[in-house]
Amino acid sequence: MRILVVEDEPELAEVLRQGLSEAHYTVDVALDGEDGLFQAQVRNYDLLVLDIMLPKLDGLSVLRQLRADGRDVPVLLLTAKDDMPDKVKGLDSGADDYLTKPFGFSELLARIRALLRRGKDVPLRLLQVDDLTIDLFEHRVMRKDQTISLTAKEYEVLEYLARHAGRVVSRTELSEQVWAGDFDAFSNVIDVFLYRLRQKIDPKPLPKLLHTIRGSGYLLKVPDSESES
Numbered sequence: 001m002r003i004l005v006v007e008d009e010p011e012l013a014e015v016l017r018q019g020l021s022e023a024h025y026t027v028d029v030a031l032d033g034e035d036g037l038f039q040a041q042v043r044n045y046d047l048l049v050l051d052i053m054l055p056k057l058d059g060l061s062v063l064r065q066l067r068a069d070g071r072d073v074p075v076l077l078l079t080a081k082d083d084m085p086d087k088v089k090g091l092d093s094g095a096d097d098y099l100t101k102p103f104g105f106s107e108l109l110a111r112i113r114a115l116l117r118r119g120k121d122v123p124l125r126l127l128q129v130d131d132l133t134i135d136l137f138e139h140r141v142m143r144k145d146q147t148i149s150l151t152a153k154e155y156e157v158l159e160y161l162a163r164h165a166g167r168v169v170s171r172t173e174l175s176e177q178v179w180a181g182d183f184d185a186f187s188n189v190i191d192v193f194l195y196r197l198r199q200k201i202d203p204k205p206l207p208k209l210l211h212t213i214r215g216s217g218y219l220l221k222v223p224d225s226e227s228e229s
C-alpha cells in the first residue's frame with residue numbers, strides 16, 4: 001500500500017514517514033502543495049494524508065484539483081486546531097476524513113486503516129497461492145503447515161507478488177512499489193533479495209511458486225504440470 005504525505009512541517013513529515021513505513025506502508029512525502037499535486041497526479045496512491053495549510057498551493061486546492069481530475073483516492077485531511085470552517089470546506093471538497101492537529105499516531109493509523117478498508121465489502125484477510133497462505137491482518141506467512149519467518153521487507157515483497165499472482169511483476173515495479181524507487185531496476189539488490197526470499201518460501205522438495213522470468217521480472221504462481229525453468 002502506497003501513501004503520499006503532503007505536509008510542510010519537516011519534523012511532522014518525517015515522523016509520519018517513519019511511522020507509516022514501520023507500519024509497512026510505502027511512503028512518499030511532498031513538502032508543498034504543488035509538489036503534492038504533481039506526485040498525486042503521476043503516481044497511483046492508495047491514500048493521501050494532506051495538510052490544509054501548505055506553501056505554494058493549499059491542501060483544499062490540491063484536493064479539488066484531484067477530484068476534478070476524477071481521482072477518487074481516499075484523502076485524510078490534516079487541519080489546524082479547531083479550524084471548523086476548514087473541516088467543513090474539506091469535506092465539501094471531497095475529503096474522506098480529517099484529523100485535527102495535534103493528533104496521536106495511533107489515531108492516524110486507525111483512520112488510515114478505516115479509509116483503506118472502506119469500499120471493500122469484506123476486508124480481505126487471507127491471500128492464497130497454492131499452499132502458500134498470507135494472513136494480511138497478522139502479517140503471517142505459511143507454506144503448507146509451516147510458518148515462514150520473514151523480515152518486514154520480505155513480507156512486503158511477497159504480499160505484493162501475491163496480490164498480483166499469475167502476472168509477471170517487473171523489477172521496476174517492485175522497486176517503485178516496495179522500495180519507493182531507491183534501487184534502479186538493474187541493480188542486483190532486488191535479485192539477491194528475491195533469491196533469499198525464494199529460499200524461504202520454496203523449500204525443497206515443495207514445488208516452486210516464485211519464478212524469475214529472465215529479462216522481465218518475477219512471477220508468483222500456482223505450479224502447473226509443465227516443466228518450469
Ligand code: CA
Nearest residue numbers: 008051053054
Ligand atoms: Ca502546514
